[in-house]
Amino acid sequence: MNQYHVRKIEHIKEIEVQVPGSKSITNRALLLAALSAHSCRLHGVLFSDDSRAFLDSLVQLGFAVEADEETKEVVIQGSDGRIPNTRACINVRSAGTAARFLTVMLALAGGEYELQASPQMCRRPMQPLLDILKKAGVAFTFLGEEDHFPFVMRSGALSMKEVRIDTGISSQFASALLMSGVLPADGLTVLLSGDRAEGSYIKMTLAMMEQFGIRPVRVEHGYRIPHTRDFGLAEYQVEPDVSGACYFYAMAPLLRTDVAVGNVHMDSLQGDIKFLQVLERMGCTLTDEAGGVRLCGSGLDGYPGMDVSMKDFSDQTMTMAAIAPFAKGETLIRNVGHIRFQETDRIHAVITELTRMGIVCEEAPECDGIRISPGTVRECAVETYEDHRMAMAFSLIGLKTGKITILNPECCQKTFENYFELIEDLCRN
Numbered sequence: 001m002n003q004y005h006v007r008k009i010e011h012i013k014e015i016e017v018q019v020p021g022s023k024s025i026t027n028r029a030l031l032l033a034a035l036s037a038h039s040c041r042l043h044g045v046l047f048s049d050d051s052r053a054f055l056d057s058l059v060q061l062g063f064a065v066e067a068d069e070e071t072k073e074v075v076i077q078g079s080d081g082r083i084p085n086t087r088a089c090i091n092v093r094s095a096g097t098a099a100r101f102l103t104v105m106l107a108l109a110g111g112e113y114e115l116q117a118s119p120q121m122c123r124r125p126m127q128p129l130l131d132i133l134k135k136a137g138v139a140f141t142f143l144g145e146e147d148h149f150p151f152v153m154r155s156g157a158l159s160m161k162e163v164r165i166d167t168g169i170s171s172q173f174a175s176a177l178l179m180s181g182v183l184p185a186d187g188l189t190v191l192l193s194g195d196r197a198e199g200s201y202i203k204m205t206l207a208m209m210e211q212f213g214i215r216p217v218r219v220e221h222g223y224r225i226p227h228t229r230d231f232g233l234a235e236y237q238v239e240p241d242v243s244g245a246c247y248f249y250a251m252a253p254l255l256r257t258d259v260a261v262g263n264v265h266m267d268s269l270q271g272d273i274k275f276l277q278v279l280e281r282m283g284c285t286l287t288d289e290a291g292g293v294r295l296c297g298s299g300l301d302g303y304p305g306m307d308v309s310m311k312d313f314s315d316q317t318m319t320m321a322a323i324a325p326f327a328k329g330e331t332l333i334r335n336v337g338h339i340r341f342q343e344t345d346r347i348h349a350v351i352t353e354l355t356r357m358g359i360v361c362e363e364a365p366e367c368d369g370i371r372i373s374p375g376t377v378r379e380c381a382v383e384t385y386e387d388h389r390m391a392m393a394f395s396l397i398g399l400k401t402g403k404i405t406i407l408n409p410e411c412c413q414k415t416f417e418n419y420f421e422l423i424e425d426l427c428r429n
Helices: 025-037 048-062 096-109 119-123 129-134 171-180 200-212 242-249 249-254 272-281 311-326 336-340 345-354 388-401 409-416 419-428
Strands: 005-006 014-017 039-043 066-069 073-077 088-090 111-116 139-142 151-155 161-166 188-193 215-220 222-225 235-237 258-261 285-289 292-296 308-311 331-334 360-366 371-373 380-382 404-409
Touching: 005 073, 005 200, 005 345, 005 388, 005 419, 014 151, 014 242, 025 039, 025 048, 025 073, 025 171, 025 200, 039 139, 048 066, 048 096, 048 285, 048 409, 096 129, 096 151, 096 171, 096 311, 119 200, 119 258, 129 139, 129 161, 129 171, 129 360, 161 171, 161 272, 171 200, 200 272, 200 336, 242 258, 242 272, 242 311, 242 388, 242 419, 272 292, 272 311, 308 311, 311 331, 311 336, 311 345, 311 371, 345 360, 345 371, 345 380, 345 388, 380 388, 388 404, 388 409, 388 419, 409 419
Parallel strands: 014 258, 039 235, 088 111, 161 188, 308 331, 380 404
Antiparallel strands: 005 404, 039 073, 066 073, 111 151, 139 151, 188 222, 215 222, 258 292, 285 292, 331 371, 360 371
């Protein structure tokens, strides 16, 4: 499917959906289970391009993996911190989590590995993480651009007791070091700097480490990760993907309807749950029911523009940008400069595509963000830049207007393979 025309929804009383498992939690759970000393059965696993890249990489590294896509379960036999195949070639494809998490795991575990990636991942930044590993004694031979994928990595005895990482470009660098910090015999102290040192993805990583039996110790400016043996879980339940759920929750104010997403709750480990609080500030009524959060927008008579810092839930920047043109006032999204370095330069992508459809928007350099004015949308084919979040978020504008065609909708296979099937179901009903 090269393009998808999004049909306008005139009226829909209620939306009830199930979304896949969380990519962020799935790939962290895969790593922690592989590092553990036990066999772990993961329930509710996301099966998508990103998670399959992670699973395929673990198989190439020699881990015993059983995956059942129908039941959404994976069984991994942990190897107690050892890599079964210490000479291997893996391909992380476009998965940023696999790229960062596995690079650090393999470096600290030791061996010789060739790491390949998609052209998109080869453009994404790796240097801050690789510089730390080089300083510790890891040798790299780059097969393309310096300090980018693909490369060959050789690692043996490392000098690595304390590291400092800036979270400003990617918090995945810090999460990678925190989780694999259990491997060195003396443990690892990870000092965090940058404006996301206390961010939601770092908190998720630390919480999941605790769940698996690793006990990070808070120190000034970071965490001390003790060398840990015999940790792990027999079973682990992956939460539904709150990032994916937010596209549906955004329909509550946009389409003046009520939305419920199965098994999403406000105590989620995922930072994007904060976006629901923003929707509540817009006038929606939020209730956390047994079956999942219900957001009611059916009684709204429009919604205000918002001034909001999205630093801790920046994956929803595109969602906020998509509903901003229909607000009653200007929307200012703050503190999202780091999204320039993700699947694409997301600030550039948002401004370019909204401008093409006739919406006045601009960068807001004073707050590292985007300013969007309400306006009338004109017919537009939206370029997605191989970015799943651009495709999903900007489909919302189509549901409101009927004037949007999404180019390359299949990029959603990265995290949410049946997204446009669910959109089609909504339009039919």
